Amino acid sequence: MDFEQILTETxxxxxxxTLNRPERLNAWTGRMGEELRAAFDLADADDGVRAIIVTGxxxxxxxxxxxxxxxxxxxxxxxxxxxxxxxxxxxxxTLRVFDSKKPVIAAINGPAVGVGATMTLAMDxxxxxxxxxxxxxxxxxxxxxxxxxxxxxxxxxxxxxxxEWVSTGRVFDAQEGLEAGLLRSLHPKDELLGAARALxxxxxxxxxxxxVALARQLMWRMLGAEHPMIAHRADSxxxxxxxxxxxxxEGVTSFLEKRPAHFADRVSEGLPDVMPGWxxxxxx
Numbered sequence: 001m002d003f004e005q006i007l008t009e010t011x012x013x014x015x016x017x018t019l020n021r022p023e024r025l026n027a028w029t030g031r032m033g034e035e036l037r038a039a040f041d042l043a044d045a046d047d048g049v050r051a052i053i054v055t056g057x058x059x060x061x062x063x064x065x066x067x068x069x070x071x072x073x074x075x076x077x078x079x080x081x082x083x084x085x086x087x088x089x090x091x092x093x094t095l096r097v098f099d100s101k102k103p104v105i106a107a108i109n110g111p112a113v114g115v116g117a118t119m120t121l122a123m124d125x126x127x128x129x130x131x132x133x134x135x136x137x138x139x140x141x142x143x144x145x146x147x148x149x150x151x152x153x154x155x156x157x158x159x160x161x162x163x164e165w166v167s168t169g170r171v172f173d174a175q176e177g178l179e180a181g182l183l184r185s186l187h188p189k190d191e192l193l194g195a196a197r198a199l200x201x202x203x204x205x206x207x208x209x210x211x212v213a214l215a216r217q218l219m220w221r222m223l224g225a226e227h228p229m230i231a232h233r234a235d236s237x238x239x240x241x242x243x244x245x246x247x248x249x250e251g252v253t254s255f256l257e258k259r260p261a262h263f264a265d266r267v268s269e270g271l272p273d274v275m276p277g278w279x280x281x282x283x284x
Contacts, residue, residue, distance in 0.1 A: 005032040007057070008039055013050035013204035014197060015043050015102075022058025027066035028115045033089040037096045044101045047266045050204035050212075052100070053196045054123065055107040061132065064114025087283060090115040090147030095280070097122035098148075098220055101213040101267045103203055107196040108132050109189060113171060118145060121152035124216065126182060127196050128174045129189040134182070135171035155223050157182050208247040208263040213271055214238055221275060234274045241272035 007018040017039050019026035026032075036054075043049045056062055097104055097119075106120040108128040113135040120126050128134075136153070138145050145153070145166050153162040157180045165172070177183040187195045203212065218238065222231050242248055247265045254261035 001035065001038050003035050005029065006035045006039060010049060012201060013048060014053060014200040015049045016053045016055065019056045019062055024066060025060035025063035025111060026056040027063045029066050030089055033093050036093050040096050040100055045268060047268050049102055050209055051200035052102050052104045053107050053200055054104065055193060056109050060110040061108045061112040062116030062119065063111055064116050064137065088146045090119055093119055094122040094147045094152065103212060103216055105196050105200055107192050109192055113137050115147055118147035118149040121147070121149055121156060125184050125199065127185050127187065127192060128177065128183050129192050130174055130186040131189065132174040133171050134174070134177050135169065136165045137169045137171065139167060140169035208251060208265065209267050210247060210265045210271060211242060213267050214274060218274065221278060237274040238272065241274065
């Protein structure tokens with residue numbers, strides 16, 4: 001698809017996706033959600049992409065849903081670009097991020113409120129400009145937190161902090177987000193993207209892509225597991241599968257020879273099924 005509301009650029013194994021409606025502080029639309037999902041589909045199919053950064057154009061990350069429609073903004077019966085009928089578009093995106101085979105870094109360069117905040121919760125690392133402000137403002141608009149945030153947010157910051165932010169709907173500064181564990185680090189605005197890219201390059205240049213993809217799936221899926229034995233079974237299957245791969249021979253040999261590793265296995269060729277029977281519930 002031709003992108004109208006996002007920009008994409010791949011360099012040195014890092015895909016940077018930029019929300020590109022700066023005149024509206026990158027406010028979310030149904031079209032933006034569709035484009036973001038498509039960009040993640042393309043990234044998963046491209047072995048040249050090893051890590052993904054999501055950021056915003058201009059002075060904002062994402063100011064939440066575009067409220068141009070006024071009181072009808074959240075009336076799903078009146079939308080023509082809401083994704084699948086009856087489904088929350090933000091949730092469709094975070095579910096797509098959840099399934100990503102590539103690690104995802106949010107570079108929050110400015111205001112991130114509403115869906116601008118919840119859309120980052122399925123991403124693996126959140127970094128922010130030191131003057132960024134965030135807010136889960138839904139109760140102040142008469143709606144509820146969306147984008148699967150009732151699942152993600154308490155897992156990221158704990159139920160008490162999650163409920164404080166959600167029930168007050170207040171906007172808070174990046175320092176509070178850092179102290180709560182929502183954010184990994186703060187940076188001067190003009191240094192943020194460089195810091196995010198340095199982290200992405202550390203992944204791209206040093207790790208086996210199949211190993212990273214498997215580890216990402218295991219980490220996220222295990223957040224809902226009822227016993228560590230589930231993890232033990234999956235870990236064991238993963239160790240057996242990867243232990244017989246060319247990548248592990250290269251990883252060990254390169255370490256012993258004190259040289260950079262060159263991993264040959266590719267995500268596009270498929271991942272070992274380390275959690276047989278696991279599947280996402282259907283939407284009904």
